[in-house]
Amino acid sequence: MRQVYAERCQVFVEAAKRSLSGKLDVAMAASGMRAIGWLKTKEKDAVVAERARAAGLEVLALSQFTRRNTQPGGLLLGFGASPPSELRRGVDVLASIL
Numbered sequence: 001m002r003q004v005y006a007e008r009c010q011v012f013v014e015a016a017k018r019s020l021s022g023k024l025d026v027a028m029a030a031s032g033m034r035a036i037g038w039l040k041t042k043e044k045d046a047v048v049a050e051r052a053r054a055a056g057l058e059v060l061a062l063s064q065f066t067r068r069n070t071q072p073g074g075l076l077l078g079f080g081a082s083p084p085s086e087l088r089r090g091v092d093v094l095a096s097i098l
Contacts (some may be wrong), residue, residue, distance in 0.1 A: 007084065008033075008079050008080060008082065008083070008087060009028070009033075009079060009083060010069055011022065011026060011079075011084040011087050011088065012024070012035070012077075012079040012087050012091070014090055015087060015088045015091035015092070016037075018037075018091075018094055019091050019092055019095040020037070020041060020091065020094065020095075020098070022039065022040060023037065023039075023040055023095060023098040024037040024039060024040060024075070024094070024098060025037065025038040025040060025079070026038075032039060032080075033078060033079060033080025033081070034076055034077060034078045034079070034080070035076075035077045036075070036076060036077070036081075036087055037074060037075040037077050038061065038071075038072055038073070038074045038076050039072060039074060039075070039098075041073075043073065044061075044063070044073055044075055045061035045062055045063050045073030045075055046061040046063055046064065048061070048073065048075065048097070048098065049061035049075055051095055051097045052075070052093075053064040054096060055093050055094075055096075055097055056093070057090055057093055057094060058078065059075045059076065060075065060076040061073070061074075061075060061076075061096070062075065062076060064072035
């Protein structure tokens with residue numbers, strides 16, 4: 001399973017670099033199956049997350065986990081449950097709505 005998740009992480013990172021550069025700064029953790037994407041736009045993360053959900057993506061706005069948000073907007077992005085082809089498509093969909 002580690003190889004499967006490592007491949008998915010690699011695919012996600014490469015797709016994010018290719019499609020999200022300048023729109024979302026993706027910060028990968030040393031381990032795990034999720035990443036944080038810091039918005040480079042001035043949009044509120046809750047608005048972006050809602051548009052992403054409407055487009056069929058499962059993302060969460062980081063602001064929903066705080067009472068007072070002092071950070072730039074961000075999205076919690078999962079990649080562990082999706083095969084590589086779905087990850088590439090999801091990143092492209094996210095790029096199109098940003």
